[in-house]
Amino acid sequence: MKNTRSQKVLEAVRQSRVHEVKSWPHLFEATLNGTKKHDMRRASDRDYNVGDFLLLKEFDPKKGTYTGRQLRAKITYITSAEFPCALSAQGLSEGYCILSLELQSE
16 A cells, blocks of 8 residues: 555654653743744754754753743754754864754644
8 A cells, every 4th residue: 555645644653752851941932933943953962853853941050940831843844963064073073062942722
């Protein structure tokens, strides 16, 4: 039986992952209000892929606790030394990536 286009889309959705990550208050707020549309992360920690989601959990480093606020963002593009843009091969250390994000409504 051949996969239809809608079946392929459903398979892709099922394969996406949600990565729970800490986000410091000033970075969380900038992402929440839409001025920050990217996130730099260690790529070696996780297997990030376009179509995956970040669950950003606000973390207060001064108190060492989570605030309880969180938001969800879809990874729309990944720039890294492995998959570079014009300067990222020289500008990004191996093992790090910049994730382009699209904020998702809850």
